[in-house]
Amino acid sequence: MTTLTPVLSRNWDRPDSFTLAAYRDNGGYEALRKALTMEPDSIVDLVKASGLRGRGGAGFPTGMKWGFLPKDNPKPRYLVVNADESEPGTCKDMPLLLANPHALVEGIAIASYAINSHHAFVYVRGEVLHVIRRLRHAVAEAYEAGLLGKDILGSGFDLDVIVHAGAGAYICGEETALLDSLEGYRGQPRLKPPFPAVAGLYASPTVVNNVESIASVPGIVANGADWFTSMGTEKSAGFGFFSLSGHVERPGQYEAPLGVTLRELLDMAGGVRDGHRLKFWTPGGSSTPIFTEEHLDTPLDFEAVGAAGSMLGTRALQIFDETTSVVRVVRGWIEFYAHESCGKCTPCREGNFWMVQVLRRIEAGKGTQEDIDTLLDICDNLLGRSFCALGDGATSSVTSAIKYFREEFIAGTHTPAWELFPYQRTTRWANESVEEDA
Known part of the structure; x- marks a missing residue:
């Protein structure tokens, strides 16, 4: 495997990639238009069929999480997007929000329609003020264009999106601590059960998803489940960002199919810095067990990485050479x-x-x-x-x-x-x- 799969990142080289006009030049919001003609349950089934798994670290099937919302609960439903990215080495969501925020906004609109939610929240880490400003600008553009708010695209569906700046606590990346913080309380994890799907934000049914998970939804709706499953592996379908940092010649975001190996990514990134050799690395950020040179050919998917003794996590590949203690x-x-x-x-x-x-x-x-x-x-x-x-x-x-x-x-x-x-x-x-x- 030597090719990348630029889907969410295909427009990043445009100076105005973050604008609504640039996003629409590449078919942006056509997936939303299509979704609004579908039955909400059929969208949930489509996401299930795609095999999309949570891109925030746990890898839980996204469509299955949407399907957990109780049918008979009379309370309003909420969608909450976790953009509190702050683990050492993890750096995929912030670049995505800077370069292509409308992918998330469109994904939010589709996901909210699918789960019958009329209020969505994006919880962004408070220190990244530049990201917050850009995302709020994208939301404002979407409102002005009739892509958010009342009667979206004449469908009769209403949706309000709120961008919330967090208080800068890593613990608020944990979904229940995030919900407490969003409600105005001190961010601390809740004892589960009940799970957010039953009693989440304001004790109402809530779906909490990662930025990349939701941003992947428009592509699935536009191109179909088979398109998504044609990339990746049987149990880890699709593509994702692999964030290479540390002692590598060309650090950065590499959007590739799940199942790619570090050896292949290093070949594309110019290898470990000149004159040095790989000593150890993290497959999914600092909270995952480290790997060594012997794991260079381990497929980077949920199953293979787990079988090798670590976790895929957020695909934050921190590379360390032999000079490192x-x-x-x-x-x-x-x-x-x-x-x-x-x-x-x-x-x-x-x-x-x-x-x-x-x-x-x-x-x-x-x-x-x-x-x-x-x-x-x-x-x-x-x-x-x-x-x-x-x-x-x-x-x-x-x-x-x-x-x-x-x-x-x-x-x-x-x-x-x-x-x-x-x-x-x-x-x-x-x-x-x-x-x-x-």
């Missing part, structure tokens, strides 16, 4: 999780704090053999014992790093990481590295 990287990730833990769950609140202390000691060359056992013991007490996946995700990098690079943790009992792996300042434009004092 695994201990140093993991310590940075766990500091992030300790800082972003909402504190509701004792295992998560305490476990991440204490892992930071132990990892700092090992990084400084002052660790002990017992420290490695302590890290594994903390992970064992944290995994599966918190309200949400933050606790589980925090253990992934620690346990996998010890699994593949235990010798570096052992070295941390006598030698600081900055001596084993001296700090470097990389000047990409000059293609050279300059050592700095530790």
Whole structure:
């Protein structure tokens, strides 16, 4: 596999790609026009048949999630789009919203019609003000063109879309914490059940989907389920963004079929930076177990990555070469999780704090053999014992790093990481590295 599948990104090279005019030049909103002539349930069935799975990390079938809404509940239904992208390494939704926000807006209109919702919300991470402004501009354009609001395209269907700026908490990427934040409460995960499909926003039936999931819907409606399933694998259909960052020659967004391998993506991205070799990488962001060079040919789909011992997650491929200390990287990730833990769950609140202390000691060359056992013991007490996946995700990098690079943790009992792996300042434009004092 050497080709990309530019669907959501095919228009990104246009300077005005974010405008309604540019989006319509490529057939934008024709899928919405088509959807409004269909029965809502048939759209749900179409999305089910396409095999579209959630692009936010969990990979749950999107159409099935829509179908969970109770038929007999008299309360209003809501669609909530999760745009609170903030995990280290994950960087696909923000570029999509900057370059092609109307794909999301059209997807919201179709999805809302399919689930009989008349109010949709987009929860965007508060720090990305430039993204919020661009998305609000796209929503305003859609209202002005009669693509949102009352009697959309003369169909009799009404829909209001609200872009909500979050307060900058990573935990609000968890769907129930997001809903609490959207309601004006402190963002903390809810105990489930009930699930959002039954009692979500304002205790009403709610669908929560990722930006990329909803933005993929117009293409499915316009081209059919067979078009979507012609890409990807049997159980992981379609395409998705693979975000390459770190020690790679051409980092960026690569929109490719699910099932592509890192080796193939690296070939397209110019490989690991010149003069270096791959040491380890993440298949789905910092909350997924790390992979090594031996996993270069693992198909990047939900099943194959899971069978190899990790998770596809958000397809955030962070690439690290041999100059990198695994201990140093993991310590940075766990500091992030300790800082972003909402504190509701004792295992998560305490476990991440204490892992930071132990990892700092090992990084400084002052660790002990017992420290490695302590890290594994903390992970064992944290995994599966918190309200949400933050606790589980925090253990992934620690346990996998010890699994593949235990010798570096052992070295941390006598030698600081900055001596084993001296700090470097990389000047990409000059293609050279300059050592700095530790």
